[in-house]
Amino acid sequence: MVEAKHKAFWAIKEINLDLERAKEKRVTQLYELVELTLEAYDNSLVYKEKTKRWHDARLKSPKEFNPNDKVLVYNSRFKFSPGKLKSRWTGPYIVKKAYPTGYLEFYGNGNTFKFNGHILKVYIDDINAIALPEMTPLR
Known part of the structure; x- marks a missing residue:
């Protein structure tokens, strides 16, 4: 104890x-x-x-379109594969008016359309109009 x-x-x-x-x-x-x-x-x-x-x-600057620019529209209705060589871009269409909120009014084929600028890209008529950097030959 x-x-x-x-x-x-x-x-x-x-x-x-x-x-x-x-x-x-x-x-x-x-x-x-x-x-x-x-x-x-x-x-x-x-x-x-x-x-x-x-x-x-890393944010991209918003695309800027001006009246009379030519644009291509992304066709998002292709749910299944349209084929390897079929383009998802339709156009070219001519921009009629660009709104500050980001959507565009354009016309083509006798119709007028309104789309968001996110699904558009600039169409270039003449490939020679693009300024390419000078290429040096490989040795």
Whole structure:
């Protein structure tokens, strides 16, 4: 019996149940937890800013069309494969009016159409009109 009390006293002495020190240690741990939380919040803001800069740098500028430009329209009605060599672009059509919201009014084949500018691309009549870079021969 005396031996059990001695072991219990020894365990309490080892644990050191000093309440003031335990309280200080717990408060210190809470402050460290708050600091870690604030640091994680700051790091997430830095990550979001870097991601936004990366995303914004890769955004494409909107397509600009002017009246009397020739355009091709993407035909999205092909649900199944139309064939390897069949083009999904129809046209050319002539732009009648370009609205600031991004859609265009154009005409072709005696009809007038309105489409979003995202499914259009510029049609080039003369391939020689494109400026190509000088090519150096391979040796």
